[in-house]
Amino acid sequence: MxxxxxxxxxxxxxxxxxxxxxxxxxxxxxxxxxxxGEGDATIFEMDITTNRVDAMNHYGIARECxxxxxxxxxxxxxxxxxxxxxxxxxxEILDAxxxxxxxxxxxxxxxxxxxxxxxxxxxxxxxxxGVNNIADATNYVLMExxxxxxxxxxxxxxxxxxxxxxxxxxxTLKTLDGIMRELxxxxxxxxxxxxPVALAGIxxxxxxxxxxxxxxxxxxxxxxxxxxxxxxxxxxxxxxxxSHRFERGADWGGTSLACDRVAELVLEIAGGKLGxxxxxxxxxxxxxxxxxxxxxxxxxxxxxxxxxDIVRILRRLGFEPTAxxxxxxxxxxxxxxxxxxxxxxxxxxxxxxxxxxxxxIDVIEEIARVYGFNNFANTLPAFAGGVVELPHARxxxxxxxxxxxxxxxxxxxxxxxxxxxxQRFAGEPAxxxxxxxxxxxxxxxxxxxxxxxxxxAWNFNRDAKDLRLFEMGHIFSAIRNRVGxxxxxxxxxxxxxxENSMExxxxxxxxxxxxxxxxxxxxIFAAESVRFDAPGADYYHPGRSAKIVLGKKVxxxxxxxxxxxxxxxKFKQDVWLAEFDIEHLFALPLRESRYExxxxxxxxxxxxxxxxxxxxxxxxxxxxxxxLHIPELRQVQARELFRGGTVPEGKYSMLLHLTFQSIExxxxxxxxxxxxxxxxxxxxxxxxxxxx
Numbered sequence: 177m178x179x180x181x182x183x184x185x186x187x188x189x190x191x192x193x194x195x196x197x198x199x200x201x202x203x204x205x206x207x208x209x210x211x212x213g214e215g216d217a218t219i220f221e222m223d224i225t226t227n228r229v230d231a232m233n234h235y236g237i238a239r240e241c242x243x244x245x246x247x248x249x250x251x252x253x254x255x256x257x258x259x260x261x262x263x264x265x266x267x268e269i270l271d272a273x274x275x276x277x278x279x280x281x282x283x284x285x286x287x288x289x290x291x292x293x294x295x296x297x298x299x300x301x302x303x304x305x306g307v308n309n310i311a312d313a314t315n316y317v318l319m320e321x322x323x324x325x326x327x328x329x330x331x332x333x334x335x336x337x338x339x340x341x342x343x344x345x346x347x348t349l350k351t352l353d354g355i356m357r358e359l360x361x362x363x364x365x366x367x368x369x370x371x372p373v374a375l376a377g378i379x380x381x382x383x384x385x386x387x388x389x390x391x392x393x394x395x396x397x398x399x400x401x402x403x404x405x406x407x408x409x410x411x412x413x414x415x416x417x418x419s420h421r422f423e424r425g426a427d428w429g430g431t432s433l434a435c436d437r438v439a440e441l442v443l444e445i446a447g448g449k450l451g452x453x454x455x456x457x458x459x460x461x462x463x464x465x466x467x468x469x470x471x472x473x474x475x476x477x478x479x480x481x482x483x484x485d486i487v488r489i490l491r492r493l494g495f496e497p498t499a500x501x502x503x504x505x506x507x508x509x510x511x512x513x514x515x516x517x518x519x520x521x522x523x524x525x526x527x528x529x530x531x532x533x534x535x536x537i538d539v540i541e542e543i544a545r546v547y548g549f550n551n552f553a554n555t556l557p558a559f560a561g562g563v564v565e566l567p568h569a570r571x572x573x574x575x576x577x578x579x580x581x582x583x584x585x586x587x588x589x590x591x592x593x594x595x596x597x598x599q600r601f602a603g604e605p606a607x608x609x610x611x612x613x614x615x616x617x618x619x620x621x622x623x624x625x626x627x628x629x630x631x632x633a634w635n636f637n638r639d640a641k642d643l644r645l646f647e648m649g650h651i652f653s654a655i656r657n658r659v660g661x662x663x664x665x666x667x668x669x670x671x672x673x674x675e676n677s678m679e680x681x682x683x684x685x686x687x688x689x690x691x692x693x694x695x696x697x698x699x700i701f702a703a704e705s706v707r708f709d710a711p712g713a714d715y716y717h718p719g720r721s722a723k724i725v726l727g728k729k730v731x732x733x734x735x736x737x738x739x740x741x742x743x744x745x746k747f748k749q750d751v752w753l754a755e756f757d758i759e760h761l762f763a764l765p766l767r768e769s770r771y772e773x774x775x776x777x778x779x780x781x782x783x784x785x786x787x788x789x790x791x792x793x794x795x796x797x798x799x800x801x802x803x804l805h806i807p808e809l810r811q812v813q814a815r816e817l818f819r820g821g822t823v824p825e826g827k828y829s830m831l832l833h834l835t836f837q838s839i840e841x842x843x844x845x846x847x848x849x850x851x852x853x854x855x856x857x858x859x860x861x862x863x864x865x866x867x868x
Contacts, residue, residue, distance in 0.1 A: 179220040179237055179303045183320075187238035194218050197241070206231055219301060229424045233322030236340045236529070237391025243492035243546045252321070255442040257450055265333070265394060270341040272458035274364045275376065278340055278398040279431040282330055282451025283442045286310065288388050292445055307775050310386045310393055313441040315417075323397060323434035324418035324429055326374060327442075330392040332384045335369020336714040338396070340376065347372055350382040351414075364400060365406045377422035378404035378414055392451075393442065397427045397435035399461070428461040429528030461528065468497070468522040468539050476540050482520050489546045494527035495539070568663075568762040572648065574700050575622070575665065575758070582693050584646040584667050591649075592617035597626035600741075601715055604653035620652035620659075624666035625715070625753065629737070632668060633745055641749065642671030648758070656752060663757040665732075667693070670749055687720050687735065690752040691851065694724060694734050697756070701764040707795050708734075708856045715741055716753070726764075732756035745854065775839040780848050783815070784832040784855065785824070788864040797832075800858050806851050808843065811835040829867060 181194045190197060195566040198208035198220055207223040222237075225714060230236045235252060242249040256650065265282065269275050290296070291312040299306055304315050341348075343359035349372040350356045359365065359372065359807050373381040385395065389625045405422040409415060418615040432455055483499075490497045500521045527532050533539060544552075550730055576586065594617055598606035602622035612618040621627060624647050634641055646667035653660045673685045691708065698706055703726055712721030712733035719737020734754035742751060788797075794814055801812055816831035823829050834855065 177222050177224060179222050179230055179234060180298070180301050181218055181220060182216045183234045183298065183301075184238045184241060185237060187252075188241045188245070188247055190241060190245065190247075192245070194220075195559060200244050201237070201240065203548065203550070204240060204244055206237060226424050228242060229421050229426065229531070230322065230529040232421060233318070234320050236322055239492070239494065239616040243489055246492065247487060249492070252437060254433070254436040256314075256436060256443070258441055259712075265330070265452070266337045267454050267456040268337065268339045268341075269277075269456055269458040271364065272340065274342070274401040275340045276399045276401075276459045276461050277428055277431050277455070277457050278338070278396065279435045279453075279455045280338060280392050280394055280396045281435050281439050281453045282392065283439055283446075283448045284330075284392045284451050286391060286393055286442060286446040286448035288386065288390050288446065294862075295445060307396070308386055308388075309320045309446045310390070310442060311440050313445065314395075316441060317434055317438045318417060321430065321434050321437060322421065323430045324377070324396060324421055325397045325434050325438050325568055326380045327386055327438070328373060328380065328384045328394045328396065329386055329390045330394040331390075333368040333373065333394065334371065337368045337369050339369070340398075341365065341367060343372060349375065350371075351375060351379045352382055352385055353379065355858075357412055360408075360411065360468050362404075363411075364404045366396070375408060375412075375414075376400050378409050378412075378419045379416055394447075395435050395438045395442070397431040397438070399426055399431060415539065416736075425531040428527040431455070463526055465523040465525050465532075466497075466533070466536055466539050467592070468524050468536055470519060470521060472536060473540055473543065476537070477544055477552065478555060481543060481547060485547060486522070486543055489523075489543050490524060493542060493546070493573065495533075495542070496525035498525075530596075568758075569761050571700075571766060573770045574766060575697060576648065578697055579646045579667060582644075584644040584669075584693075584697060587628075587631050587645045587647050589621075589624070589631055589647060590617065591621055592622045593619060593626045595619055598622045601625045602653070604655075607652045607654050607659050623651055623755070624649060624664050625755065628666050628668050628753065629741075629745060629751075632751060633747070636747065644669045663758040663762070665758045666753065668778070669693075669755045670753060672749045684750065685752055687752065690734050691722070692755055694732070694756075697723075698726075698761075700767060701761055702767045703761075703764055714738070726760065729760055731760040753836070773839060775837050777838055777840075777842045779810070780836040780843050782836070782848065783854055784834070784852075784859075785867040786830045786832055786859060786864050787827055787867045788830060788859075788862075790826050790828055792862060792864065794830075797862065797864075800862060801834075801855065803853075804858060806836075806854070806855050808836045808838050808847075809834060809851065810837050 181190075181197055192200070194211065198211055203210050205225070205339070206228070209223045210221045212219045212221060212416055214663075223233050225335065231240060239249055241247070265280065267278050267280060269278055288308050288310065291306055291309045294311055295316055296306050298319070299312060299315055302319055304312070306312050310327045315329055316322055342361055343363040343365045343366075345361055347359045347365075348356055349359055349365065357375070364376040365372040373384045376398070400422050402423050402425050409419045409423065434578045435453075439450065443450065471485075487497055499519045500523060501519050524539050533542065580586070592609070592613065595606065598619050598621070604622055606619040606622050608619050628645065628647060631645060632643060644667070644677045646665065648663070648665050650661050669685045669690055671685060672682045673689050681759055695706070705727055707725050708722040709725055710722045711718045712723055712735045715738050716733065716735040717738055721728050721733065724732040724734065732755050735752070737747070737751040737753055798812060801809065811834070813833040814830055815833045816829075818829040836843055836851065859865070
C-alpha cells in the first residue's frame with residue numbers, strides 16, 4: 177500500500193525529514209519498502225504485515241509515529257450538524273455471529289458530481305481515479321482511517337430498512353462490477369426488505385449504487401466476521417480493498433467514527449442535509465484486559481524498562497495500562513512506619529483496533545519494538561552446558577566432504593513421494609500421511625531414489641546434461657504399525673565423465689565410474705571384505721548393477737537406472753545411481769589416515785595375460801593375490817578384458833598388471849621372478865592359466 181508522509185503530518189507534528197521517518201518506521205516493524213517522488217509528492221511504498229490491519233491507513237501509521245517520537249496524535253472528531261431531516265430505516269441483524277455491529281447514517285438532498293481537486297489528488301495515492309463524490313468519500317475514509325464503508329442510494333432500498341442475514345438458496349446479486357453472482361446460503365449479505373443489495377464486506381450491489389440521479393444516500397459501516405468474508409470472497413474469486421481488510425479483522429469500535437467521517441465529507445463536497453443515525457450492536461467484541469508482569473517483561477527483554485517508558489509507549493499506541501502495585505512496609509526502631517509502593521504489574525486494556533494483541537507476550541513485543549531494539553544491550557544468552565557433537569557427525573562430514581571432492585553437488589528433495597513410487601522403488605510398506613499436502617505425494621519416502629530422479633528431470637528440462645548430485649536424508653517405513661526411520665545416502669551421475677587430462681576425448685559416464693566413486697566412499701571407513709554381487713534391485717539395469725556387500729550385510733547397491741523406468745520418465749541419456757544404508761556405514765570406525773614415505777627405489781611392473789573361467793570374478797582373483805602376503809606387491813590392476821574370438825566359450829581373457837616396489841632397496845630380478853611364479857601358481861589353483 178502507499179502512504180503520503182505529507183498526509184501523516186496532518187495528524188502528528190513531525191520534525192524529521194521523510195528519509196529519517198521511513199527509517200524509523202521500518203525499525204518498529206512498519207516497513208517502508210521504497211520512497212517515490214520528492215517534497216509534498218513523496219510517497220512511501222509500504223509492506224504492512226497481514227496481522228497489522230490497524231496500520232493499513234494513514235491514521236494508523238500516524239499513531240505509530242506518535243509512539244516513536246513521543247508526540248501527540250491529533251484525534252479525528254467529525255464535525256456534524258444536528259439532524260435536520262429524519263429518515264427512518266430500521267436495522268435488523270439476523271446473524272450476530274457473522275455481523276457484530278452495523279452502523280448507518282443518512283444524508284439527504286445531495287448533489288452528485290466530481291470530487292474537488294484536493295480529494296481527487298489524494299485518491300491517486302492508491303491509484304483511485306474517482307467515480308463520484310459519494311463513492312470517493314468512502315474511498316478517502318478507507319485510506320485515512322482504514323475502515324471500509326459503503327454508500328447506497330437510499331431511495332432504491334425497498335421497504336425502508338436494512339437486514340443483515342445469510343443468503344437464501346437461489347438468490348442472486350448483481351455486484352458493482354456488473355457481474356451477476358449466484359449466492360450461497362453460507363454467504364452473508366446486506367438486504368433490504370425484498371432483495372440482497374450487497375455482499376457483506378466485499379462489494380455493493382449494482383441496483384442500489386450511487387448514480388447521477390441519486391438524491392438521498394445511506395452510509396454503512398460495519399464489523400463482519402473475517403472467516404465469513406474470506407469464505408465468500410474465495411468462492412466467488414473476488415478480492416477488494418474492503419475484503420482485504422475485513423478478512424484480516426476490522427475495528428469493531430471504529431464503525432461509528434468511520435460512518436460519521438464519511439458523512440462529514442459528503443456534506444462538505446456533495447452538500448445535503450444530515451439524516452438519522454442508527455448503531456445496531458449485536459454483540460460486544462471488547463476483550464478482557466491483558467495482565468503484564470514486569471518480572472516477565474524483564475525476563476523476556478533481558479533488561480529493566482523504566483515505568484515511564486512502559487506507560488508512555490502503551491498509551492501512545494492506544495492501550496490503557498493500569499498499574500497494580502505491591503505494598504512494602506519498612507520497619508525501624510527509630511523512625512515511624514514507612515509505606516513504599518512499587519509497580520509490580522499492569523492491567524492493560526487493549527484497543528478494539530488491535531486484534532493481533534491477545535496475550536502478555538504480544539504486549540511485551542509492542543513495548544520492545546517501540547522502545548527500540550537498538551537500545552537493548554548486546555549480551556550473550558546464558559548457557560550452562562557444553563557443545564555436544566552428535567555420534568555420527570564426523571562420519572557424516574567425511575562422507576559429504578568426499579562426495580563434494582568427487583565433483584558431486586548436494587541437493588535436497590521433498591520428504592513425500594507418490595504411492596506408486598513407494599511401491600516401485602522399495603520393498604517395505606510406506607507410511608501414509610493422514611493429511612498430505614497433495615494427492616500426488618501422500619506417503620513418506622521409502623527411498624531417496626524418486627526424489628533424485630525428480631531432481632535430475634528438473635535439470636534435464638533446463639538443458640543441464642552433465643550432472644552429479646547427492647543427497648543424505650532419512651527414509652521411512654511402516655514396521656508393525658510403527659514408523660521406522662533410518663539414514664540413507666543416494667548419489668547419481670549422468671552425462672560426460674570427468675577426465676584427468678584436458679586433452680582426453682570426452683566419454684560418457686559408465687558403471688565403473690559410479691562403482692569407483694562408491695569404493696572411494698567406502699575407503700573412508702575401516703571396512704574389510706567388500707564385494708559387489710550382481711544384480712541390484714529390479715529398478716536397475718539387470719546386467720549393469722550390483723549389490724554392495726560388507727561382510728555378510730548388504731549396505732547398498734549401484735548401477736544404471738532400468739531403461740523402462742528411464743523411458744517412462746523421458747530420460748534421453750543413461751542415469752547411474754548408487755544407494756547406501758548409512759546406518760551400517762556409521763557402525764564402522766573411520767579409517768585413520770597414516771603417512772607412508774614414498775619409496776625412492778624404482779618400481780618393477782609385470783603383465784600376465786590370463787585365461788579364466790567365466791565363473792571367476794575379479795574380486796576372487798584380488799583376494800587370492802592378497803592372501804599371498806607379498807609386501808612388495810603394491811598394486812593390482814585389470815587392464816583389458818576380452819571375450820569371444822579365439823577365447824573358448826565359457827572363458828574370458830584378462831590382462832593383469834602387477835606393480836612391485838620396496839621402500840628399502842632395489843628389487844632383484846630373481847625376487848620378482850619368484851613372486852611371479854607364486855602369482856601364476858595361485859591363478860592355476862583357481863582354474864586359470866597363462867595364455868600362449
